[in-house]
């Protein structure tokens with residue numbers, strides 16, 4: 072039997088299976104993907120086809136903008152040790168699957184992550200700046216937080232220098248600074264926007280009232296709030312369910328940030344989507360979450376995807392239309408996470424995973 076892929080254009084193709092008997096069948100991309108799953112073709116063949124059609128990358132509208140962006144962001148915090156060649160390869164693999172949104176911060180690897188990324192992009196002229204959405208963060212210094220005008224401006228210059236790029240698509244304030252003067256942030260944002268160094272802005276790890284304070288002074292819309300969120304680390308869901316109860320989940324640690332972001336069209340970017348609380352490592356496969364992992368396995372079997380994809384689909388299923396920041400440096404895993412965009416967990420499945428992680432329902 073021979074398989075012939077006949078391309079129409081970048082996004083569309085059809086494929087014909089020629090059998091030895093002379094009979095041939097014509098398939099659509101969707102048909103082909105299910106055939107691949109059923110017949111268990113080699114991972115490489117499936118990967119190539121996924122890349123070709125880019126079927127898996129779910130898109131969302133970023134905050135109050137009109138810009139469509141991928142629901143899976145490539146988190147660069149753990150990529151600082153990659154060689155230039157490996158980084159180039161990783162960026163290509165991501166982009167071929169529609170993952171062209173990259174999350175950095177000036178502190179990742181003490182600047183190394185941005186540096187390697189920048190060198191990799193510079194070294195390969197086929198990686199075009201305009202095809203990428205580059206986001207970085209500033210405001211964390213050794214032993215303190217600093218959202219002063221001077222520090223923000225200096226940080227952006229450093230970020231652009233390391234990335235060897237002219238502009239950032241999005242700049243986030245990495246963490247709240249107790250000594251922040253919102254007027255200074257507003258001045259910094261204006262200067263950065265006017266100079267063309269930054270095109271859009273957002274925050275990270277901020278409560279609603281902190282965003283309200285900023286919004287009183289800052290002209291630009293805050294499009295993003297980056298927050299830790301995963302099946303085990305989901306207090307922002309729990310405090311909306313255990314309302315007015317004397318239970319741990321009822322404690323409102325975040326000022327109802329989930330509802331606030333939905334009300335104000337601010338996209339939540341979920342960081343550490345596969346991590347346990349308190350930096351204890353990945354919950355997938357961990358004995359600490361045996362019941363959750365059991366349930367994930369059943370769903371992975373049902374949807375014919377990996378455990379990682381099911382964990383990611385739990386986040387993407389939330390109607391807040393969050394983005395996931397995938398911190399993996401493993402190409403196969405990244406592909407599995409992207410595949411989560413195709414899964415729509417049922418209400419029963421979504422709550423089943425939530426309960427299995429140990430969260431109660433009143």
Ligand SMILES: NC(=O)c1ccc[n+]([C@@H]2O[C@H](COP(=O)([O-])OP(=O)(O)OC[C@H]3O[C@@H](n4cnc5c(N)ncnc54)[C@H](OP(=O)(O)O)[C@@H]3O)[C@@H](O)[C@H]2O)c1
Pocket residue numbers: 145146147148149174175245275276297298341342343344345346353355379396397398399400401404
């Ligand atoms: N705003 C903030 O304060 C903040 C804080 C932390 C992170 N972030 C952002 O969020 C991104 C993601 O954070 P993260 O790296 O902690 O998140 P993550 O995606 O939950 O964790 C990725 C790490 O888990 C490992 N891992 C092991 N098994 C895995 C599995 N089955 N599925 C997925 N990963 C598995 C990965 O190893 P392999 O590489 O071998 O796959 C990698 O080391 C960062 O890159 C950064 O951009 C933001």
